[in-house]
Amino acid sequence: xxxxxxxxxxxxGAGRGARDHSRTLEHLRGLAEAGRERLAAGASALEVxxxxxxxxxxxxxxxxxxxxxPNLAGRFELDAGVxxxxxxxxxxxxxxxxxxxPVRAARAVMDTPQVLMVSEGAAAFAAARGxxxxxxxxxxxxxxxxxxxxxxxxxxxxxxxxxxxxATSTGGRSDKPHGRVGDSPIPAAGVWADAxxxxxxxxxxxxxxxxxxxxxxxxxxxxxxxxxxxxVEAALADVAALGGSGGMIALNAAGEIVLLFNTPAxxxxxxxxxxxxxxxxx
Numbered sequence: 694x695x696x697x698x699x700x701x702x703x704x705x706g707a708g709r710g711a712r713d714h715s716r717t718l719e720h721l722r723g724l725a726e727a728g729r730e731r732l733a734a735g736a737s738a739l740e741v742x743x744x745x746x747x748x749x750x751x752x753x754x755x756x757x758x759x760x761x762x763p764n765l766a767g768r769f770e771l772d773a774g775v776x777x778x779x780x781x782x783x784x785x786x787x788x789x790x791x792x793x794x795p796v797r798a799a800r801a802v803m804d805t806p807q808v809l810m811v812s813e814g815a816a817a818f819a820a821a822r823g824x825x826x827x828x829x830x831x832x833x834x835x836x837x838x839x840x841x842x843x844x845x846x847x848x849x850x851x852x853x854x855x856x857x858x859x860a861t862s863t864g865g866r867s868d869k870p871h872g873r874v875g876d877s878p879i880p881a882a883g884v885w886a887d888a889x890x891x892x893x894x895x896x897x898x899x900x901x902x903x904x905x906x907x908x909x910x911x912x913x914x915x916x917x918x919x920x921x922x923x924x925v926e927a928a929l930a931d932v933a934a935l936g937g938s939g940g941m942i943a944l945n946a947a948g949e950i951v952l953l954f955n956t957p958a959x960x961x962x963x964x965x966x967x968x969x970x971x972x973x974x975x
Contacts, residue, residue: 861877921949
């Protein structure tokens with residue numbers, strides 16, 4: 694009997710890279726190993742991307758969840774988006790305050806008729822769903838304490854049933870104004886999954902929004918017949934043409950994985966269909 698194909702890609706943000714990235718590499722490898730075990734045991738791609746990103750949010754090592762910086766108003770406003778390839782179901786929250794895991798809130802939105810909920814409405818929704826509430830004192834960027842904060846986080850997965858999913862979560866720029874939302878929670882920009890590809894973006898959010906970068910990858914594959922690598926490269930070139938920089942992780946229904954960036958570094962990990970794990974920063 695042929696073993697089901699599954700694959701996983703993870704990113705911890707694109708940027709300059711840490712002076713000492715050993716902790717990030719160790720954490721990413723652990724996430725990749727845990728994701729591989731879940732997928733091998735039959736977990737869905739959607740379940741795996743949500744759990745992986747939730748663990749990254751809780752770690753404080755990245756600009757997401759506990760590691761998010763305050764905005765210019767001193768508030769912690771978090772964004773996250775989730776998308777499942779089957780049916781292109783999506784859920785997202787933006788400018789969410791007072792909750793530990795925006796990706797879990799986004800996953801809960803997916804089970805409603807809505808796609809995106811914001812600010813006080815998103816917080817009321819998360820509270821009604823019994824999600825973990827936190828005070829501002831809970832936020833503590835371990836990466837920032839080390840002098841090199843991580844970035845936006847994301848995950849894309851292919852499960853043994855052939856389904857794709859992706860999730861992205863961020864605390865946004867440390868200098869962002871109150872109410873600013875970037876690409877991370879927006880389907881087509883910061884996150885995308887359909888029957889062919891799953892994508893998570895990281896970088897200059899406004900440029901990724903203007904490029905519809907994540908959905909552009911899918912369109913290039915489906916409509917232009919480009920390879921996954923060529924599609925991601927072209928989408929990032931479009932982002933660069935708009936003055937932005939960053940990276941993207943993507944995988945397709947065949948288990949092909951692409952991890953590309955136009956910054957000095959992007960913390961990343963992958964589980965290839967043969968079970969091999971790849972982890973790198975630069």
